[in-house]
Amino acid sequence: MAEERLHAATANIGVAIADFFPRVTLSGSLDVQALQFSGLGSWASRQYGFGPTATLPIFEGGRLTGQLRLRKAQQREAAVMLQRTVLKAWQEIDDAMADLSAAQNQRDRLAEAVKENEIAVQTAQAQYVQGSSDFLNVLTLQNALLATQNQLVQATTSVSTSVARLYRALGGGWERQFPVQARRYAAGSTSAPKGKS
DSSP states (O other), X not given: OHHHHHHHHHXXXXXXXXXXXXXXXXXXXXXXXXXXXXXXXXXXGEEEEEEEEEEOOSSOHHHHHHHHHHHHHHHHHHHHHHHHHHHHHHHHHHHHHHHHHHHHHHHHHHHHHHHHHHHHHHHHHHHHHHTSSOHHHHHHHHHHHHHHHHHHHHHHHHHHHHHHHHHHHHXXXXXXXXXXXXXXXXXXXXXXOTTOO
16 A cells, blocks of 8 residues: 555656646537427537637746646655555565564473373382372372473463464465365354364
């Protein structure tokens, strides 16, 4: 939209420059006039006029110059708005990419922490079965595992949100209608897609 405004402002400069030059227009008219309805078909009832018209902008120099300056100022304003719009778009893309990268790094760290906590819980359960540790240690490690898994789910959600924000900053990627599988699940079907468990 900002680019279209710049094109329109540039075209208006051309119109303002054209106003400095003389104009010649050709015009014509055709009339039919008769005192009685039966006389409308005769050539004597027809009148026509044809001729050129010339316009010379001799005494409008101040107005035309001011109009040209105004159009040039409007073009500069449109160019600044276009530049501002482009810079804002780049900033949104850059911010969205940085957010996505940070969210992915956090998700990867939490996924690794979940694996380590799962190993710790398995080790504590094995020690409890062998009698070398109490059950309170198992419960504490299970609680830590659940907290890490919860953080991993939130981080995965944050990654999805960051991807959507990046698509929006890039200007699209949205579907106007639900995909077929999403429509099926929205309608209440619980069957899994073919080829997937």
